[in-house]
Amino acid sequence: MPAGGGVAKHPTTKRKPKKLHHHQNLTHLLTLSSSAASSAHSFLLRHDLLLLPRQSLSLHSHHSSLSHLLSRLQPHSLSKLLPPPQPPPCWFHRFLSSATANYDTRWTHSFRMSKPSFILLLRLLTPSLLPLSPTTPIYALAATLFRLAHAAPFQSLSPLFGLDPPTACRSFYTVCKAIIDKLGHLFEFRSDLNRIVVGFGWISLPNCCGVLGYDAFKVDGDLLGENGSLLVQALVDSEGRFLDVSAGWPSTVKPDSILRQSELFSGVEELRELLNGPCFQLSDGNAIPQYVLGGSCLPLLPWLLTPFGGSNESRTTVSSSEAAYNSVHGRGMELAGKAFGRVRAEWQLLLRPWKEECIESFPFVVVTCCLLHNFLIKCSEALPDVNLGHSSNHDLPLFEGEEDDSAHGIRNALALHLSRFTVGGSGSLAEQLLSTGFSQRSGFSFAYFIRSLNMVCLSLLNERSMLPMPFKFENVVGIIPLRQSWDNFGDLVSTIFPITSGMRPVNLLQDKSITEKMSKIFPRAGSSDVTGQGGMQPERLLCQRLIKLSQDK
Known part of the structure; x- marks a missing residue:
């Protein structure tokens, strides 16, 4: 019996050091992990204004997950090693003090718009956001745009904007409703x-x-x-x-x-x-x-x-x-x-699968993103x-x-x-232009020529700058027909435009204020100009200069 008892106790005595050694290794590993989490958190606090939003969100997400896991494993022994909560002021408060320039790119990176566009949107929405007090309208709007742009969860908005998750959620849907109410006129199908x-x-x-x-x-x-x-x-x-x-x-x-x-x-x-x-x-x-x-x-x-x-x-x-x-x-x-692709790229919350329990709010969020897309175009923001x-x-x-x-x-x-008015079509004006070397010189379609030509007019007037295709000025200079001349630039537009647009536009150059403005941009020609004739009409001078540029290329 004693021998049997000795056999029973012998392995127990040998396993104790192994358990202790294993416990010490685990404690050491947890300590290192906690220290790494603390260092990452400190780095985030010191450099968050220099990081891209997706980088800040990624660091914050990993830090929060690791800290939560460590606190559950060893809540007492590691409590002193876990980083303290982020002290005020929050990231957005420091962002406002740092990104003061109107076109600081951090505004676009964070909120998908420049500071002037953000301020304009804030001015439009502020009356509808006052009931969110004590949350200020600027914080509510910034948090909403940040969530839409980067698919940031409500928990991540807390250290960034000083809003707890329930407040951030309430602010988000209030701002979305305000955007739909105040910007609904940007759906211009009935009005324009x-x-x-x-x-x-x-x-x-x-x-x-x-x-x-x-x-x-x-x-x-x-x-x-x-x-x-x-x-x-x-x-x-x-x-x-x-x-x-x-x-x-x-x-x-x-x-x-x-x-x-x-x-x-x-x-x-x-x-x-x-x-x-x-x-x-x-x-x-x-x-x-x-x-x-x-x-x-x-x-x-x-x-x-x-x-x-x-x-x-x-x-x-x-x-x-x-x-x-x-x-x-x-x-x-x-x-x-x-x-659709641009809306997804601008507002990446739409790239995430929508949660089943939140499906009722989906239409409001989509409409909000579409209106914000229109707002960005209205403000001439880059898409x-x-x-x-x-x-x-x-x-x-x-x-x-x-x-x-x-x-x-x-x-x-x-x-x-x-088919009749495709470049080279039988009997069309396009074919007539083709005979003047139009298409051979340019390599561009007839319709693109019209869009480019119209863009010149609109650029001079400082009006619309958005076209279905990117406009490049050098695409125009090579497609002015060199063996034709027009006494009036407006005659050129009025002659060609109806063929492709299906309607005759107002002759922009019949407006005296417009020609005066063009005169300031393109002064009247002197004896050394292209034709050597002084006192030339500014619109004709523009044509001549475009032709001269094309000949010099």
């Missing part, structure tokens, strides 16, 4: 249709009033089934502005069903208050009503023109006029995809470059229902018109 039509005229779509597109946003959980998402229907203009948005539709609903339940459809088909403007008369006598472009997932209607080759068309090939139409139509549809790889339009089902017979005639007439 003439500008919209002119814009699409620049890209060879006469009487077009918008492009209708769809995008899908992922949702976590099983509420909408596997790979469920929420669909957004949006109408955009030629500059990528959102004109109308309908958000929050389950991905199980087909696009044509979404369309028929939207206010856009009701305004056109039932109330007859939208797209009821004058028709555009084509050169062959056909009339084109106001319309919007839509994808093959939608029905062909007199006011909704889809591409040739849809599911209802048995033909597998298209004619030359149909191909010309599809080409222009496809470029138009890209505007919607790029607008991110995007590709169309993310677009979900290619995954949408083709429309298989009945189509309007009269819509086929409208689409055919527009297709014939577009």
Whole structure:
């Protein structure tokens, strides 16, 4: 028995040092981890104004997770090693004291807009944000924009803006509501249709009033089934502005069903208050009503023109006029995809899968982001470059229902018109310009020439600077026809513009105030100028100087 007892105690005596050694190693490892967390936290406090927002958020997230884990493992022995809570002032308070310049790039990195645009937005929203007291409007707005821009969780906003998670959440939805209430007029489909039509005229779509597109946003959980998402229907203009948005539709609903339940459809088909403007008369006598472009997932209607080759068309090939139409139509549809892509790039909260329990707030957040996108364009803020790889339009089902017979005639007439006025088209002014060396010198399309030419006028007037495609001044100087001359720059615009836009614009240079302004920018020519003739009209001088530049290249 004693021997047996000795055998039983012997291994126990040998294991005690191993347990103690293991405990000491674990304590040492936890101490090192806690020290590293403390050092990282100190680094973040000292350098957060120099870090990019995503870097600060990443450090804060990892530090919080590690500190929470360590406190659960050894709450007593490591309590002295854990870093103390961040003392005031918060990051945004120090940011305001540091980023005082109007165009400090940290404003754009943090809030997606320059300081002047931020202050303008704050001024517009402040009356609606006063009920958030004691949270000041500037802190509420900054925290909301930061969360939208960087998908920052409410917990991360606490050390940055001094707002606890419940207060940050309340501020976020209050600001979103204020943006929708105060900036709703930036959906300009009802208020600025003439500008919209002119814009699409620049890209060879006469009487077009918008492009209708769809995008899908992922949702976590099983509420909408596997790979469920929420669909957004949006109408955009030629500059990528959102004109109308309908958000929050389950991905199980087909696009044509979404369309028929939207206010856009009701305004056109039932109330007859939208797209009821004058028709555009084509050169062959056909009339084109106001319309919007839509994808093959939608029905062909007199006011909704889809591409040739849809599911209802048995033909597998298209004619030359149909191909010309599809080409222009496809470029138009890209505007919607790029607008969605830019909203996602600007406001990265939309890139995250939406939580199932928050699904009711999704439409408000999407509409908020679309309005902020329009606000950035209004303020001439730089927009991110995007590709169309993310677009979900290619995954949408083709429309298989009945189509309007009269819509086929409208689409055919527009297709014939577009093919007739393609560069090099028979009997067109484009062909006449081609004979003057226009296209051979430039390598650019006729429509691009018109947009570039118009941009010169608008730049001189300090008006709109946004076009569907980036404008480069050097693209103009090589495409002025060298064997033609115009007595008046306005005559050139009035002569060419109707061919591609489908409407005759006001002659900008008939306004005396405009010509006076041009005279200041382009002084009257002296004897040493291009032609050697003094007293030249400023608009003609502009043409001559462009020609001279092209000859010198």
